[in-house]
Amino acid sequence: SNPSLLILPGDGIGPEVMDQVVRVIDWFGAKRDMPFDVSTDLVGGAAYDAHGTPLHDDTMAKALQVDAVLLGAVGGPKYDDLDFSVKPERGLLRLRKEMDLFSNLRPAQCFDALADFSSLKKDIVAGLDIMIVRELTSGVYFGEPRGIFEEGNERVGINTQRYTEGEIERAARSAFDLAMKRSKKLCSMEKANVMESGILWREVVTRVGQDYPEVELSHMYADNGAMQLVRAPKQFDVIVTDNLFGDILSDCAAMLTGSLGMLPSASLGAPMENGRARAMYEPVHGSAPDIAGQGKANPIACMLSFAMALRYSFDHGDEATRLENAIEKVLADGARTADLMGPEGGTALSTTEMGDVILA
């Protein structure tokens, strides 16, 4: 049967950028004989408006059946005052939790044509292509005890960094698997100098590495890693790290490359019956209420997220590269959405026009 995709466009610019991805999916079906079974459903505020919940149980069930979920973005001012239990982002959190998406892949890729957008010097970032693998379901954001407690005559805020060997191992494996598909270089970041969880992290990653003799494994303290990411990011290929360090390092790495409208992501879980990992792909950006409905959102982050799906869920790395090359080419030719306009000005393409030139 055809590979299956659940598309959840969501709110704000989510549906606008997703429309362009749907055109690309149709193109692969028609021109490359790669048909996908696509179903589309509501998530976030759109689902709340229709069903009073940001993720209907039927949608959740579908997400657990398909090969991959593609999500646009959720949220917007209309939903800001809702009770937390029905807020749009709860839909996203439920998907992550029930699909057990423990490995978050955040590439930082700098297209040469956009190197001027980086806050760093052009030669430091031009051609940059690295991937941060962040453990997503454990660590200090989830560890117990947590809370604000009375202690003597003052309060104390407590979070607990907690990692089991199993949690470290599965995150490490997903990073090694990824390194095998890339340049076979992996750098693990923790703070084994001051944290027990860091000592265990380093030990388990090293052990998992014995199953991947071809991968060149290195270790770095995360604070040095932050410095190195800004000083000389091209020394890295794949970086694996925990939830907290990964949150910070991936945001830092993302900004090496310029616009939020360019950044894709993937979240992977445990293997399903067919051996593929459960997966959700989404742009890093949100629903951008400030530009929603104006047809000027940059669809590239969402399109690059689909390229990641082609590569990591559907074993079509060659076709992923085809799509990425098309994007690289139009950027080199000067195609720009409004968010990519430099001070020199020019004419910005609409969301659909950017889709047009990439398809062409």
Ligand code: NAI
């Ligand atoms: P945002 O990412 O939506 O927007 C930040 C800025 O970047 C805005 O000026 C926006 O116009 C611009 N921008 C973002 N994506 C763009 C694109 N594709 N093309 C051109 N410009 C783009 O973040 P913000 O404003 O903090 O949040 C807005 C809403 O989105 C909130 O409700 C927030 O909760 C939600 N959100 C949802 C996320 C998700 O669905 N994964 C992630 C982040 C925020």
Ligand code: MG
């Ligand atoms: Mg963050």
